[in-house]
Amino acid sequence: MSIGDSAELESKLSLSDRLKEFKSSQFDPDAYLMSKCHAMTEKDIKHASSHLMDLRKASAEEMRKSVYANYTAFIxxxxxxxxxxxxxxxxxxxxxxxxxxxxxxxxxxxxxxxxxxxxxxxxxxxxxxxxxxxxxxxxxxxxxxxxxxxxxxxxxxxxxxxxxxxxxxxxxxxxxxxxxxxxxxxxxxxxxxxxxxxxxxxxxxxxCQPFTRGAELRKAILAIKKLGDGPRAHTLLLNSHQQALQRGMQSLHPSSTSHGGSAFSSGLSQLVFSTIAQAASDSLAVFGEEPAYSSELVTWAVKQTEAFALLLKRHVLASSAAAGGLRVATECIQICLGHCSLLEARGLSLSPVLMRLFKPSVELAFSANLKRIEQCSAALAAADDWVLTYAPVGSRPFSSTSLSISQPKLSSSAHKFISMVQDFLEDVGPLESLQLDGPALEGVLRVFDSYVNLLINALPGSMETEEQLEGTGSKIVRVAENETQQMALLANASLLADELLPRAAMKLLPLSQSNNRVDTTPRRGSDKQSRLPEQREWKRKLQRSVERLRDSFCRIHALEIIFTEDGDVRLNSQIYISLDGNAEEPEWFPSPIFQEFFEKLTRMASIATDMFAERAIEAVTETGIDPYSVLPEDDWFAEVAQIAIKMLTGKANFSNMDRDTSPTASVSAKSISSVLSHGSN
Structure with missing residues (x-):
């Protein structure tokens, strides 16, 4: 009888009969296998395998039925x-x-x-x-x-x-x-x-259990203390809060976006410092102000703060700092310092720990931001048409003190430059505790000096050689071809140095107060006074950069008159000898080269009047005064100049001069004070 026939025969039997052989106490698996598999063909082996699979399924089904039938008794x-x-x-x-x-x-x-x-x-x-x-x-x-x-x-x-x-x-x-x-x-x-x-x-x-929190935790810790093991009780208290902190961190996920980074920073900061605050509260409630336990609490809090700072640097500050995202770093630090300041009432001053760990990342973002300003300014200067216009619609105002103050006219690259500098200083302003005021002003001075170099390179026929350009890192810029564009270069530099940059730097002045500033270490009065000479020196350095542009501007135009395009000198003795042959002009009349020089100066004066006098008139107009009712006619200036010459040469004195000569004699004191107050701003 083959294995196939045996399987067919057994399939007709009931399950209990089929399993009866296996239930015997004398059942030998090896003997059973040898008896079934002796001289088996491949087909018989397949039948045996199928048969065993059916038995296993039947056994499992029988067990399931047995369990369900006796489930109540089993439980x-x-x-x-x-x-x-x-x-x-x-x-x-x-x-x-x-x-x-x-x-x-x-x-x-x-x-x-x-x-x-x-x-x-x-x-x-x-x-x-x-x-x-x-x-x-x-x-x-x-x-x-x-x-x-x-x-x-x-x-x-x-x-x-x-x-x-x-x-x-x-x-x-x-x-x-x-x-x-x-x-x-x-x-x-x-x-x-x-x-x-x-x-x-x-x-x-x-x-150590997650559900032991609050009053139940304090009760257990107090019991351990009463049992005579106070040091272990305090350590267990801190470990319990640390475990709760780690469980809370698992639910926070950092994000690569700036908004997500701020949300992660806020959530993580609140979790860490609220946990430290709760641990300090529990420690004080159970152990009081015993020095040994207070010291252990401070050490533990510093350790948690350091771990938090390193985690924040790894997930948020490192990437933003490398990309020059100073604003992200500023927001993160402001959030952390805000939460950290709440612990100072409990005697835990953790701000220095944060500042020490955050400062390298902030300095990296600081440098990257300044480098980005230089690169953007160079790229914009390469496409600037050097035409003075008002700021584009929708751009930020240059003054936050008064919306009535008119927006100045600048070229497109200058508008973008001052906008980037304002953003930079606003980001640095809240970080006074990192003492970045001085480096920030030096950084602004450096990027302004770089921008002035771009303006100098925009002058036609600049004396800068290609070797000097490579040595100074100067970029190729669009040349200001006509005199109006060249005067616009001076207008950009002078307006930035005289008004816009000092006004933007007011955010960093120690005497000014900012509502959004987080300063955990306020400066003393002596520190504020010591900064004033530095600020004056900073403004003088701005003016020196402008003077370099003015010097290059004047040199180029003077050399343009003195030399020909071929490099020959036009100003020599021959021009005076040739004057005798021109009978149409008197002997005292200026030479042609000085006539040309006068015409150039006259044109530039007219252009400068349109650019700079317009700014003064607008400034007076915004005070509510009609500038034409205050400023005299042009003849008055000539008359006063003649009177001044007579007085200086001793031909006249103050006693015989008409005191109504002043053009502002009829102007009310109120108007004068308004003009002066505007000028002081």
């Missing part, structure tokens, strides 16, 4: 077994305790009773009474230990502590009352030590 039996195991464990513990007590009592009492017996009936009665008392004490001792075991098993902490206190009190009273034998007293003390340690370990394990 009830499991519960009963669990209860029975607990009872057996309790009985074993009690029996072990009883055996230990009996063994100890046997060793302590029986030798004394065997060593000496009572000599008379009275001594025998006394011995029986004392033996009875000792037996009662030992019985109490057994019940006492049994009670504490139950309290510990049921985690009734307060009652267990009360029972331990009772045992401690009994041990102290035994010195005077002698209610316990020396051996029993020693066992009691040893048992109290072991039980106290067990209770401490039980409470320590509870503090």
């Amino acid at each position: 009830r039996t499991s519960k009963e077994i669990t209860v029975l195991e607990g009872e057996l464990l309790s009985m074993r513990n009690l029996l072990s305790t009883q055996a230990a007590l009996v063994h100890g009592l046997a060793e302590g009492i029986i030798p004394d009773s065997l060593s000496a017996g009572p000599e008379d009936p009275e001594e025998e009665d006394i011995y029986d009474v004392e033996s009875t008392k000792l037996t009662k004490t030992d019985k109490w001792f057994v019940e006492y230990l049994d009670n504490i075991e139950v309290l510990l098993a049921e985690k009734r902490v307060e009652e267990a502590m009360a029972a331990l206190d009772e045992g401690e009190q009994l041990a102290k009273e035994n010195k005077s009352k002698h209610t316990l034998s020396p051996d029993t007293l020693l066992k009691l003390k040893n048992a109290l030590t072991v039980l106290r340690q067990r209770l401490v370990d039980q409470l320590a394990e509870a503090t």
